[in-house]
Amino acid sequence: MQLEGKIALVTGSTSGIGLGIAEAFAREGADVVMNGLGKPADIEAAMARVSEHGTRVAYDGANMLHGGEIAAMVAKAEEDFGRLDILVNNAGIQHVSPIESFPIEKWDQIIAINLTSAFHTIRAAVPGMKARKAGRIINMASAHSLTASPYKAAYVAAKHGLAGLTKTVALELAEVGVTCNAISPGFVWTPLVAGQIPDLARSQSISEEAARKQVLSRQPTRQFVTIEQVAALAVFLASEAAAPITGANYSVDGGWTAE
Numbered sequence: 440m441q442l443e444g445k446i447a448l449v450t451g452s453t454s455g456i457g458l459g460i461a462e463a464f465a466r467e468g469a470d471v472v473m474n475g476l477g478k479p480a481d482i483e484a485a486m487a488r489v490s491e492h493g494t495r496v497a498y499d500g501a502n503m504l505h506g507g508e509i510a511a512m513v514a515k516a517e518e519d520f521g522r523l524d525i526l527v528n529n530a531g532i533q534h535v536s537p538i539e540s541f542p543i544e545k546w547d548q549i550i551a552i553n554l555t556s557a558f559h560t561i562r563a564a565v566p567g568m569k570a571r572k573a574g575r576i577i578n579m580a581s582a583h584s585l586t587a588s589p590y591k592a593a594y595v596a597a598k599h600g601l602a603g604l605t606k607t608v609a610l611e612l613a614e615v616g617v618t619c620n621a622i623s624p625g626f627v628w629t630p631l632v633a634g635q636i637p638d639l640a641r642s643q644s645i646s647e648e649a650a651r652k653q654v655l656s657r658q659p660t661r662q663f664v665t666i667e668q669v670a671a672l673a674v675f676l677a678s679e680a681a682a683p684i685t686g687a688n689y690s691v692d693g694g695w696t697a698e
């Protein structure tokens with residue numbers, strides 16, 4: 440097991456990629472603090488899936504819109520589990536709209552959840568990691584941290600920002616045994632992507648099947664990336680073997696950003 444005895448916090452782990460990472464970490468022996476929104480029954484079901492691997496699993500309902508709640512979540516995780524070894528900033532939302540009608544509140548929410556929340560978690564977690572001279576920070580960026588698409592102004596801006604934050608934190612912590620890397624998936628079949636298909640179909644008056652094909656037209660493999668494939672990279676970046684890797688931004692995008 441690659442993460443035996445490690446303590447991990449994964450934001451946005453009640454669904455999709457974050458839940459897959461929480462499960463993969465637990466399978467590798469880590470205790471996991473989960474976070475994210477959702478109905479209580481769904482959160483319980485997600486926790487039950489992660490608990491199946493026999494490690495300790497906790498949940499913190501901190502809203503990634505609020506810096507105070509985020510700092511309190513990190514402090515509580517350190518208090519309850521003794522320390523934090525691995526931090527995964529994964530929570531994220533999307534909104535698709537032309538720039539001139541992009542709702543201002545959506546811009547603010549996307550920047551807060553997809554970018555500023557990572558600043559708050561990292562800010563709160565770094566003192567403990569620095570003191571122990573060990574830590575792993577993984578930021579869930581996107582192909583949209585490297586390239587753009589129309590109608591995704593806030594998401595593209597936030598993910599480019601997250602890529603810059605990743606590099607800055609990596610440089611600041613390079614000599615103290617703490618790494619900071621980004622993972623940049625292309626299209627992964629999760630609720631976030633599934634939710635965009637009906638909107639795309641409606642806005643272009645095409646079928647949902649045609650909308651799925653259109654989404655995949657950006658991805659040269661013409662296949663969705665799986666949650667398990669992204670989670671496997673997160674496990675590797677969290678492992679001892681990844682000690683010299685820092686400031687990197689790994690594409691898992693079926694060739695999208697190679698074009």
Ligand code: NAD
Pocket residue numbers: 450451452453454455456457474475476477501502503504529530531532552553579580581582623624625626627628629630631632
């Ligand atoms: P998802 O919608 O399945 O999961 C998002 C998670 O974030 C959920 O647990 C949700 O509860 C949580 N979240 C949302 N708002 C929150 C808030 N205010 N406070 C706390 N938690 C909040 O989405 P996903 O596809 O699994 O996306 C996860 C991450 O991966 C996001 O950062 C996303 O941008 C990134 N990503 C996804 C894809 C993809 O194709 N699915 C591609 C590239 C990057």
